[in-house]
Amino acid sequence: MSDVVTIKGLTKKYGRRTALADCTLDIPAGHVVGLVGPNGAGKSTLLQLTCGLLAPTEGAIEVLGAAPMSGSPRVGFVAQDTPVYAGLTVAEHLRLGAHLNPGWDATLADGRIAELGLDPRQRAGKLSGGQRAQLALTLAIAKRPELLLLDEPVAALDPLARREFLQGLMSYAAEHGTSVVMSSHLVADLERVCDYLIVLVASRVRVAGEVEELLGTHHRLSGARRDPGELGPGRDVIAESHTDVQSTLVVRSSAPIEDPSWSVDGLNLEDLVLAYMSEAGRSGRDRVLEKR
Amino acid sequence: MIWLTWRQFRVQAWVIAALVAAVVATLLVAAPGMFGLYRDTGLAACTGACESASVAFAKQVDNGGLFGAYLVGSAVLLLLPALIGVFWGAPLVARELESGTHRLVWNQTVSRGRWLTVKLAGIGAVAILASGLLSLVVTWFSVPIDRAGDFGRVTPLLFSSRGVVPMGYALLAFVGGLAIGMLTRRLVVAMALTLVFVVVTQLAAPFGFREHLVTPTSSSSAFEAGRIQSLWIDPENRITIQLESPAHSSWVLSNVTVGPDGKEYHGPVDGTKCGRAGGPDECHAWLAQQGLVSKIDYIPAEGFWALQWRELGVLLVTTGLLSAFCLWWIRRRVS
Numbered sequence: 173m174s175d176v177v178t179i180k181g182l183t184k185k186y187g188r189r190t191a192l193a194d195c196t197l198d199i200p201a202g203h204v205v206g207l208v209g210p211n212g213a214g215k216s217t218l219l220q221l222t223c224g225l226l227a228p229t230e231g232a233i234e235v236l237g238a239a240p241m242s243g244s245p246r247v248g249f250v251a252q253d254t255p256v257y258a259g260l261t262v263a264e265h266l267r268l269g270a271h272l273n274p275g276w277d278a279t280l281a282d283g284r285i286a287e288l289g290l291d292p293r294q295r296a297g298k299l300s301g302g303q304r305a306q307l308a309l310t311l312a313i314a315k316r317p318e319l320l321l322l323d324e325p326v327a328a329l330d331p332l333a334r335r336e337f338l339q340g341l342m343s344y345a346a347e348h349g350t351s352v353v354m355s356s357h358l359v360a361d362l363e364r365v366c367d368y369l370i371v372l373v374a375s376r377v378r379v380a381g382e383v384e385e386l387l388g389t390h391h392r393l394s395g396a397r398r399d400p401g402e403l404g405p406g407r408d409v410i411a412e413s414h415t416d417v418q419s420t421l422v423v424r425s426s427a428p429i430e431d432p433s434w435s436v437d438g439l440n441l442e443d444l445v446l447a448y449m450s451e452a453g454r455s456g457r458d459r460v461l462e463k464r
Numbered sequence: 465m466i467w468l469t470w471r472q473f474r475v476q477a478w479v480i481a482a483l484v485a486a487v488v489a490t491l492l493v494a495a496p497g498m499f500g501l502y503r504d505t506g507l508a509a510c511t512g513a514c515e516s517a518s519v520a521f522a523k524q525v526d527n528g529g530l531f532g533a534y535l536v537g538s539a540v541l542l543l544l545p546a547l548i549g550v551f552w553g554a555p556l557v558a559r560e561l562e563s564g565t566h567r568l569v570w571n572q573t574v575s576r577g578r579w580l581t582v583k584l585a586g587i588g589a590v591a592i593l594a595s596g597l598l599s600l601v602v603t604w605f606s607v608p609i610d611r612a613g614d615f616g617r618v619t620p621l622l623f624s625s626r627g628v629v630p631m632g633y634a635l636l637a638f639v640g641g642l643a644i645g646m647l648t649r650r651l652v653v654a655m656a657l658t659l660v661f662v663v664v665t666q667l668a669a670p671f672g673f674r675e676h677l678v679t680p681t682s683s684s685s686a687f688e689a690g691r692i693q694s695l696w697i698d699p700e701n702r703i704t705i706q707l708e709s710p711a712h713s714s715w716v717l718s719n720v721t722v723g724p725d726g727k728e729y730h731g732p733v734d735g736t737k738c739g740r741a742g743g744p745d746e747c748h749a750w751l752a753q754q755g756l757v758s759k760i761d762y763i764p765a766e767g768f769w770a771l772q773w774r775e776l777g778v779l780l781v782t783t784g785l786l787s788a789f790c791l792w793w794i795r796r797r798v799s
Contacts, residue, residue: 223571227796243575251567257472258563264471271467272572308568315573 176201176319176351177222182231184217191217193375194231199353199368203382204345206362207355208445209372215355216252218372219323222353223249236318245275248317252324254308258297262290265307266314273315281314284340302333306340313344320345322354326361338365359442369441371448378448383441390444393421393434411447422447465574465582473587476551480544484594487540491605494533501525502608513712518612525609534609537602538625544598545630545637546662548591553641554654556583557794561649576794584642584787588635595634603627616713616765620670623715627772629669632779637662639786646793669775677774680717680761683710687721687756689748697738703731705751707758714762724755 177199184192192214199205207215220226221233224240224247233239236246256265262285270276285292288306290299296307305325312320322341326334342365345352356362362369369386371378379386390410397419400409407429411422422439423429429436439447470477501524502508507517525531557580560566570576603626610617610626617626624633640661645654691707698704705721723729738747763771 220567225567225570241575242570243573243578245573247571249567249571251564251571253564255564255568257565257568260471268468268471268569269572272465272569272574274573311568312571 174201175199176236177353178232178234180232182218182221182233183229184214184221184226185229190375192221195372195375195377197370197377197380199351199370199380201351202349203351203368204342204366205351205353205368205370206359206366206383207353207370207372208359208362209355209357210449211357213357213372214375215357215372216323219249219321219353219355223247223321225249245273245315246318248312248315248320250305250308250312250320250322250325253328254301254305254325256296256299256304256307256311259295261293261295262299262307263292265296265311266292269311269314275316277314277316280316281310284310284314288340300333301328302330302337305329305333305337309337309341313350316348318350320350320352322352324355324357326356327358334361341365359445363441369445371445373449386444387439387441389424389426390439390447391423391425391429392437392439392443393419393423393429394437395419395434411450465579466586468569469583469586473552473583473590476555477590480547480551480594483540483547484544484598487537487598488601490533491537491601494528494530495605497528498525498530498533498605498608501530507608507612514611521608521612525612531609534606537598537605538622541595541598541602541625541630542666544595545633545666546659548595548634549637549641549658549662550655552587552591553638554645554658555651556587556642556645558645558649558651558654561646562651577791580791580794584639584790588638591634591638592631595630596628599625599627599630610713616715616768618713618715618763618765618768618771620674620715623674623768623771624666624669627769628776629772629779632776632783633662633666636665636779636783636786639783639790640665643786643790643793646790673778674771674775675715675717675763677778678763678767678771680763681711681714683758683760683762685710685758687752687754687758689752691758692748693719697731697733701732701735703729703733703738705729705756705758707760709760709762711762711764713765717761717763719758719760721756721758729754729756 175198177197179195179197182192182195183190195218207218209215217226221228222235222240224235224242224244240247260268266278266281266285269281270278284306288303290303290307296304299307305328309322309325326337329337338361341352341354344350354362354366367383368381369383370380395418397414397417400412400419400421403409403423406427407423407425409421409423413420422443499508501521505517505521505524507514507521510517557566560569569579606617606626610622615621617623624630637658641654641658644657644661645651648654648657688707692705693708694706696704706719707721709716709719720728733747734750737750
């Protein structure tokens, strides 16, 4: 399958601050992609570069085979905090969508609003956070984009609204075969819905791949304390922790680990992401030590 | 896009439309009284200097609130660009940026350039319409007062609230407010700066470029005591004299009285003729013997329309450049 997003050496700076550094990444089509990383890692910047709201400082980005431009009919975007016009009613938002999008799917939009039980005459400023997010999502999907980008869509929602929102999103994506990229700083949000994962830490991509493959190639090893360098080739140590007598490692390896002196466990997605985040933290400390 | 522009703009539009409508209605109600007085005092039919008719008109125009209606009309017309800049222009982009809704609307299938073009053109047209209508009515209503008054409408005091330039000021204020809002990205800051911007543009014309738009008329005439407009003698016996402009209701740009050497005349005066010792007649007679010449540069009342159209041209060109800048900036620099 072809890639919906191709990124080469992408860098975005705001003045002197680097929000995204030398990012190279391909996102294949037909996935629900989770973009995960701590706050300030560059997730919003990456998504806004993808939808064309921002222009890159360096590097190249191609979305659906073309340079991204805001106002494209093929890309839908739900921005952080799901902005809507407080003074406009729900019905007026749908009218706005119908006026501004040639490919507007009125049946889909009206159906979703009815299904959610939103009152069309209600002003958007009076909606709850969850309802507002649903309205913003409705606007983004009723233009029938090929690629849907969501920037922390559930961050402000309570657990129930979160589940409903993600369910709505999933059923839409499955039904229409739309590629979805959504960011979150909580892995738990993404675990249920994503089949592809990108971990972005400190403005760099740490790992990207299909969730199943990631889970299959990452292992937690524990055993008597020793040097992780003994593991041999083709095995990358992602995270390590040692006590006086014991070592615990998170290792990436395509081949199974057969050394009987290790006890090998699988990892869940959250552990995997945390391992990559702590790896970033560790190498950060190393750099500081080297400087001294 | 047109629907959205109107939907987001309609509250501000109605508020200012209501204000303009109220002022226009007031002037229309007062108009029969105004033009009745114009006719009855003989000022309408009079040609030439018409001093007695003017005085009679000026005496009675205060009755029945006619002058009040005139002041309200002129004041609102002068204020309109500020209102349009602050409440129509400044929020247009700043409020979207502040509330983050630009991320919503620019991700519909509409380019930022088109989004801004429709807003600029649509609201700009309404600004022209509102200020044009108000200016038309105020200019028409003020004809008798402008004729009877001491100041012609070509003078800076009245020029900006007559004719076609109010449309230019309204449009410039709107686009200026929009640009300021886009650059500052903060609504309240943008509104305050827009107010300053509008005041500066309205002062820039009379104190800056307006007098260079047409060639002023230069007059040079021998000193006549009967035409003295002002005469100052300071404690060092320096005298400064200004004569009345040869053309009634004109805009005087410079007014000096020069001596035989061609330089501005400052005396010294003969203390026995002028000043405390001599009376005014004695002084005037003495001054008449000094070979003084009055040199006055002015823009005559007949230059009013030429000046109006040229100033409107300057304002429109400035507005056009500012609009082009806004369209460029929103595509390149705003996110």
